[in-house]
Amino acid sequence: MQFLTDKHIDFLGKKKIAAMISLALILAGVVSLIVKHGPLLSIDFRGGSIVELRISPAPEVSQVRSALADGGIKVSQVTTFGGPEEVLIYVDKLDEAETVTGKHQTVQSVVAKALPDHQVELRREETVGPKIGEELRKGATNAIFVSLVLIVLYITFRFVFHFGLAAVLTLVHDVLITLGLFSLMNKEISLSIVAAFLTIIGYSLNDTIVVFDRIRENMRLRRKESYEEVVNRSINETLSRTIITSLTTVFVAFILYLIGGAVIHDFAFALTVGVVVGTYSSIYVASPLVILWYKWRSSDRKRGKRGALA
């Protein structure tokens, strides 16, 4: 079995359309990010507490909310999480009730008392102090920044600098689109989403490098073709590999999204989106950027100078 045996698709001819699609996606995300004053951060980064309870039979969210209000526990948000029996509670300050002399009321005990004919079970409780939140925020930003720098260095070492630059711009493109989509969908950025971003970076890069590697090879082999022709040929030659690998990776990411459970739901969502965007960008963003740079550096596209770039 084989797909795409006749591979002479003019990808670069559609680069203007691709550029418009990319810009539109990025713009939508960036506008959403600006309107909402930055990404929606989870408690990992802004500090705070969440408590997840399993209450069976499934209660009304309003029941839980009023139970907590009566129990004197201040909450900012109560939602279901994954299923109607799973209730996620964002507690303003988990330890506020725990004064020296006051009785410490747990979220679980308050809800259990108010809903006596329900079974209330603690599923998860997370508290992140403001100091740790700050540290995690710094750590996550550093992680993304450091990995981008290391990647530019590696590609410069293995290829040439402007390949590295194009690759990193492509990665920024991928992460911006995914980040924007998270903002548009009001999904929170947590530690695991940052991990997903780094995986997307790694994955998208993998794709981009396979194309770059072929460009590097074809530059040596096909000295008579123009730069653009070589790039287009390279994309075509690696196309079936790009598609097969993307498919298998999207399959597993999507399965993880469907049945992996509520805890890693958003993580798997980010991966699925990221792999699709990463595949698209390695074809339609990375290679045009390489050509753009090339054209900008040499107005005459004579063959002689090209060798130095590849």
Next chain:
Amino acid sequence: MKRSLQIKAALIVVLAIWAGINLWPTLQLSRMSAAKEKALSSTPEGLAKLDKLHSRAIKRGLDLQGGMYLVLDVDQSTVEKGTSEDAIKRTLEILRNRIDQFGVSEPDVRREGTSRIIVQLPGLQDAERAKRLIGKTARLEFRMVREGADVTSLLARLDRVLAASGSLPDSVESALDKESELSASDSTAADSSSTQTAQAAASDSSQGDLLSDLGGAEEDSTTEVGNWEKQHPLTSLMGPFLKNRGALPVSEANKPRVEALLKTPEAQRVMPREVEWLWGSEQLTGNDGRPAYLLYLVDKKIELTGGEVRNAGVSPDPDRPPLLMVNLGFSRRGGIKFANVTGANVGRKLGIVLDDVVISAPNIRQRIPNGSAVISGGFESDTEARDLALMLRAGALPADVSIAEERTVGPSLGRDSIKQGVNAAILGFIVVVLFIILYYRMAGVLATFGLFVTLLLLMGLLAQLHLTLTLPGIAGIILTVGMAVDANVLIFERIREELRVGKTVRASIDAGYANATRTIVDANLTTFIAAVVLYYFGTGPIKGFAVTLSIGILTSMFSALIFTRTVYDFWLQGRTPRKLSI
């Protein structure tokens, strides 16, 4: 057979056997039923065997088996200068001690950085209790309680200076401002007048509280309420001194105001240097059913500390059945001190102070010579009494600690996560395998074996390196399944290209591997860089993901470049196939 081929084949076999041996304990444990595990742990030999299995098996993270992860900040300001290193070491030791007595299997308490401690308690049931046990300093002190003239004269003096200064403390005023805004909707009036309304409103409400809660002291002065209030800004917020308790009752509503007043510089100035006000832990019920608290005047001088407690336990409280009381046994030195203190202070009240809260203030009826004491009352539950005894046995923390981060996962969520993770992994594996076999036929079957080798080595390494498998870790493995195929795809596509150009099978395979190797190394190394960075900057669960992802990249490269290649080389031995199923 070529020598290099023999070496490669031997390497693969050795690695596979090594991975199998490493994984054996994990397999045995995962197949063992709960009943069998219980039966084994009943005998010492069985227990030893079980421990051995557990120590060699892949550990499940807290998010998979349920449990609690705590990051504690050690408050350096509560430690004497120059002793912080020692203080943290002792804190670690005492925490370990407390947790051991609490009874959790395989707790992990370790230090991180200069002033943090990470506590991991797997399979924990009562998270709240554990947090109380870990976070409490448990500094026990015996200090004398002041009563009678000492208290009344000090209160009179405080009332005088507070009334003279005429100003309520800022925090009280701003709190009252809010109240007045609620009652008077037109609050845009000039500042001075609005403050006056505020004071009036406050006086009314506090007087009301006082009368209804605590029976009131000066009921006859209702006509001059405002005036009396102004002259007694502090005592008007309290009930009369309770002789049998040795303390002043304060309603819950008035408590913050009393605290704020006592903190004012005017009040601080007249406070004698040797005493301080401390709250009691006991919660009383006022006449209207609302809670009230006790305020004690306590000597700053510490007669005896928890450090002198040799042992502590609980027993039924004969005065308050069915409640428990805590029995203390002092060291020899402590016993002598205690005898002296009680002997010298018969008739007075001895404050038992835990972390600056008076938990009990019993009357000293006679000298207690036998070096033992009891703490009764003030416990809301038996657990609280038992936990206090436990903490007194383990000792007080040399520094205050606060919980900076907590992640608790209930056992049911952990079970669900494993089930869902394993299901996703199996389904993902099946889909990927079906797809590549359909697409590459025999070569796809080979790639499937390669996938098995990848996973076998990955799990073997996890066991060998004693790494912990977390839910993000499982996600990393699943992602590896998807991406491990990539190296095979790169090779197979290359071989197909070479075949299309008309090369022989052998030449195509050679050229395919040769050309793809460079691409595979470049592409995988960049992902590896991202994974390693993730490992260094990530915390807890993220590290688990980074670990499986990076090990997965390495093992998938091995499987694609060495394992499948070796299989092809074997197949090509003494054979010149015309066609290749790819």
